[in-house]
Amino acid sequence: MDWKPDRTDKKPIYKQIAEYIEHGISSGQFPADSVLPSERTLAKELNVNRSTIVSAYEELQSLGIVERKKGSGTRVSTDIWGISHKRIPNWGRYVEDGSFLPNLPLVQRIRSEIQKNDLVNLASGELSPELMPDNHFKNILATQSFIGSLGYDHPQGNDELRKTLVSHVKENKHIKTDTSSILITSGAQQALHLIVECLLKPGDAVAIEDPSYTYSLPLFQSAGLRTFLLPVDKNGANPEDLLLLHKKHRIRMVFLNPDYQNPTGTILSLSRRKKFLEISTEYGIPIIEDDPYSLTSYNNEVNPTLKSLDENGNVLYISSLSKIVASGLRIGWIIGPPQVIQRLADAKQQVDFGHSVFPQWIANEFLGSEYFNSHINMIRKQLKLRRDELVLSLKEIMGEQVDFLTPEGGIHLWCKVNPTINEHKLLEESIKNGVAFVPGSILGSNKGFIRFTYGRGQLDLIRKGIVRFAESFNHLKQDR
Numbered sequence: 001m002d003w004k005p006d007r008t009d010k011k012p013i014y015k016q017i018a019e020y021i022e023h024g025i026s027s028g029q030f031p032a033d034s035v036l037p038s039e040r041t042l043a044k045e046l047n048v049n050r051s052t053i054v055s056a057y058e059e060l061q062s063l064g065i066v067e068r069k070k071g072s073g074t075r076v077s078t079d080i081w082g083i084s085h086k087r088i089p090n091w092g093r094y095v096e097d098g099s100f101l102p103n104l105p106l107v108q109r110i111r112s113e114i115q116k117n118d119l120v121n122l123a124s125g126e127l128s129p130e131l132m133p134d135n136h137f138k139n140i141l142a143t144q145s146f147i148g149s150l151g152y153d154h155p156q157g158n159d160e161l162r163k164t165l166v167s168h169v170k171e172n173k174h175i176k177t178d179t180s181s182i183l184i185t186s187g188a189q190q191a192l193h194l195i196v197e198c199l200l201k202p203g204d205a206v207a208i209e210d211p212s213y214t215y216s217l218p219l220f221q222s223a224g225l226r227t228f229l230l231p232v233d234k235n236g237a238n239p240e241d242l243l244l245l246h247k248k249h250r251i252r253m254v255f256l257n258p259d260y261q262n263p264t265g266t267i268l269s270l271s272r273r274k275k276f277l278e279i280s281t282e283y284g285i286p287i288i289e290d291d292p293y294s295l296t297s298y299n300n301e302v303n304p305t306l307k308s309l310d311e312n313g314n315v316l317y318i319s320s321l322s323k324i325v326a327s328g329l330r331i332g333w334i335i336g337p338p339q340v341i342q343r344l345a346d347a348k349q350q351v352d353f354g355h356s357v358f359p360q361w362i363a364n365e366f367l368g369s370e371y372f373n374s375h376i377n378m379i380r381k382q383l384k385l386r387r388d389e390l391v392l393s394l395k396e397i398m399g400e401q402v403d404f405l406t407p408e409g410g411i412h413l414w415c416k417v418n419p420t421i422n423e424h425k426l427l428e429e430s431i432k433n434g435v436a437f438v439p440g441s442i443l444g445s446n447k448g449f450i451r452f453t454y455g456r457g458q459l460d461l462i463r464k465g466i467v468r469f470a471e472s473f474n475h476l477k478q479d480r
Contacts (some may be wrong), residue, residue: 001037001045011096013048014055021056022065025076036066036074101218102107106424106442113431120465123436124456125213125411131382131455133325136371137362144365152353155335155345158360167331168461173297174308175317180338183345185354187332188292189217190318192255194344195288195316195334196223205249209237209446211414213262214255214290229445230254232261234405236268239275246283249385253286259294259303261412263443263451267408273306280314287315292323293410295376298384313337321363323411323455324379330356331363375430384409386454386462393466394452401473411455414440419448421476426450427474436464 005016024030036042039057057074060066068074102108114121148158156162162179169175185191192214200206202224208214210229218382220227228245229238237256245251255278258268268276280287289306297303307317313336320332334344348354366372390413391406403416417426423439430437440449454462 001042005046005048006043014052014059017042017048017053017056018059021060022063025065030076032076034076035077036076038073041403048115053432099222101222102443103218104216106427107216110436110438114436115262118434119431120435120457120461120468122454122457122462122465122469123438124450125323125453127323127379127411127455128458130458131379132369133366133375136366136369136375139371140362140365140369146358146361148357148361150357153357153360154353155349155354156180156182156341157355157356158364161331161360161364161367162333164364168367169190169288169317169319169335172302173291173303173305173319175335179333181335181341183334183341183348185320185332185334185348186330186352186355187322187327188290188318189332190348191318191320191332191334192217192288192290193219194347195223195253196220198343198347199286199340200225200252204252205245206249207242207245207254208253209257209261211263211440211446211449212255212257213443214257215444216442232264232266234266236261236266236272236278239272239279242276242279242285246285251283251285253288254280255288255290256293256306258289258306260292260296260407260412262410263412263438263440264414265405265407265412267303267409270304273304273309277306277309277314281312285314289315289317291317291319294382295324296383296411297409298380298387299408300377300380307335316340321367324376325363325366329359329363331359335397380409382459383455386457386459387413389459390452390454390457390463390466393463397463397466397470398473411453413452413454414450415450417448417450417473418477419446421473423447423450426472426476429476430469433468433472435468435472437469 005013009016021030023037030036037045039050039053043053057066057068061068065077066074067077105365110123113119114124159179161184162182165182166177166179185194196219200223203226205226205228206220207228207230209232210233228249228251230241236258242251242254256268258273260267276287279285287306291305294302294305305317307315316334316336318332318334321329322332334341349453388408394402401417404413407413423441427439438451440446440451443451457465
């Protein structure tokens with residue numbers, strides 16, 4: 001056998017062997033009813049452990065490709081292409097070979113655990129159900145009549161909603177735009193996905209903040225992009241770092257979350273905002289501004305968005321109602337040059353034929369009503385109460401064992417802990433103890449950080465969650 005497994009490949013050796021043999025069976029190299037080499041012989045020939053060959057043969061047996069009998073060895077099935085034999089697709093390989101990468105196992109683990117009712121959820125990046133405008137929505141449904149069409153809507157989204165958004169962003173974000181420059185999306189994450197898939201190509205270099213929510217998204221790797229990091233300090237990302245990266249790697253696009261950044265809660269300073277725009281204009285680098293939190297400002301003052309300062313059309317602006325109204329509504333939007341919006345709208349239509357009619361109708365009614373401003377005022381007050389409770393609990397219970405900057409808006413607190421403690425073990429211990437958070441390694445490159453999200457946690461459970469976290473933390477400290 002001339003073939004040898006590739007030990008530099010991330011794919012397990014036994015899977016490589018199983019795939020090689022399966023291909024050989026398909027091509028006729030190993031005919032039906034022929035006996036495959038014994039486990040010991042093949043292990044010696046391929047210079048692997050016998051257990052590796054056993055695993056490979058067991059995988060082939062599970063697919064119905066080979067038959068194994070004690071004392072008779074492993075034989076290629078005689079009926080592999082016959083009518084009576086039902087061959088099962090190798091779903092495991094299909095799952096692994098897809099070009100769109102899965103979330104990290106740790107992310108999947110957290111999402112699975114937070115469904116449990118007895119867990120204090122300081123992990124989910126969303127509002128608590130009690131902060132969502134259920135009564136306002138019920139009132140809209142009870143008093144307003146749906147007049148729109150039930151057919152496919154405009155590729156860029158409902159025209160009335162886009163008109164309302166024109167007014168909304170002008171009043172609240174000082175962004176001047178028109179309906180031709182807006183695309184309605186299924187939240188901000190779909191907006192990011194459309195931008196990456198439609199405006200970039202494999203091998204392109206992009207700059208993202210470190211730490212950041214985008215750090216955790218596999219969509220950049222799925223698209224074959226090269227990602228480079230912009231470290232975030234107390235004033236946000238540094239535009240000088242973008243200059244250095246661009247000189248080395250020719251950055252094609254930069255992704256920024258300027259206000260109450262996820263996860264650090266920091267605000268990109270005005271001087272840095274202007275410098276990023278200067279660099280964007282000088283080098284022609286598009287800026288993707290992700291703005292889910294700016295309206296949550298606890299002092300009621302909204303910082304100037306990059307888009308409002310953009311005089312040359314260099315910024316694609318993303319926002320949504322997910323973090324300020326209701327995550328399940330799935331209403332987000334992109335604002336940008338009409339030719340870009342049309343390209344993204346065409347791609348969205350290929351995926352889902354445009355956004356669902358009813359969420360757009362409800363969002364339009366809510367945004368255009370008197371309820372919206374009162375709701376935002378309520379959100380600001382309630383989130384500040386939750387932040388204060390989290391900060392006080394951390395100071396009183398954890399003391400000098402943690403360090404953090406107190407955010408002035410948003411829903412996240414980025415907390416520095418002892419970097420020698422294994423954050424994965426800390427998460428597992430905390431989940432056992434009834435509290436969930438997000439380990440920093442999911443969101444950034446530095447060790448010794450965790451993210452607490454207080455927007456999702458109920459006010460009366462935040463302290464209980466920190467007590468449980470502290471117990472888990474101290475337990476691990478004692479075991480070291």
